[in-house]
Amino acid sequence: MEDVAFRAPASPGQSRGEARTGGEAALRGKIAIWWFLASEIMLFGGLITSFVLARLGGAAGTHEPLNVTVAAVNTFVLLTSSYTMVEAFAAAEHGNRPGMRFFLAVTVLAGLGFLGLKVYEYSGEIAHGFTPGRGGFWSFYYTMTGLHALHVLIGVVVNSALLVMAGAAIRRPYRVELAGLYWHFVDIVWIFLFPLLYLT
């Protein structure tokens, strides 16, 4: 099918992105969400930078191996949810309400699946005595993954609200895009946390 996100023509003085998503209100919302994401980049960037510096400087200490299999499944789940989220927006743009609802529902389920696996992972680690007080690595681990999980939970709530209010979302598809921008950011954070915590 055609991909309007890459085809929409722009009128004079209007960017293609602006033309695609429905004018001034959409652009205002987009600038607002990007400002918010900029603050989030500083938040997670600060944490990740601190961890990298502590790790390279030897302050984070050594740690027992984490459950890479569960984390890999979670990575697959989040990457897939990013794909379904952008498909939900594409469906909303086309006025395809069933399609938008389907992809939003899959995104919400993927988010819940991610959180369920994270709870399973945490419970195993805590049962083995790897609590936040165990050392520098575990403090960073629980802070970064916990904060990320909180963001996933917020994304699940927002996407669920869009799913419930599908009628309003289909009339204003840019709302799905704004929620998607947040969701993709959460995915990007995990793209860095996964190798940082589990593979190195």
Add this chain to the structure above:
Amino acid sequence: MITRRYLFVWIWLLALMTLSLFMGVAPVARHAAVTLMFTVAAIKTVLVAVHFMHLKIEPWLIYAIALVPVAMVVGFMFTLFPDFVFVR
């Protein structure tokens, strides 16, 4: 209803994820493996940002809002390297 471009990006993301996992167990030098893992993470980030977040078609203002904090974080990190990493 599937958008072919998004589907291709998703397949690429999964392929890159598999490459990262492989590098975690591959019999190569640790530094090389870590460097490749984070290069792969950067490529995945660009794919998500450009295609899924539509940065490809956004105005310069959105680019500025997105890239300035990234540059600041990377800059701060390298600024602190001498105090934390190169101290022996």
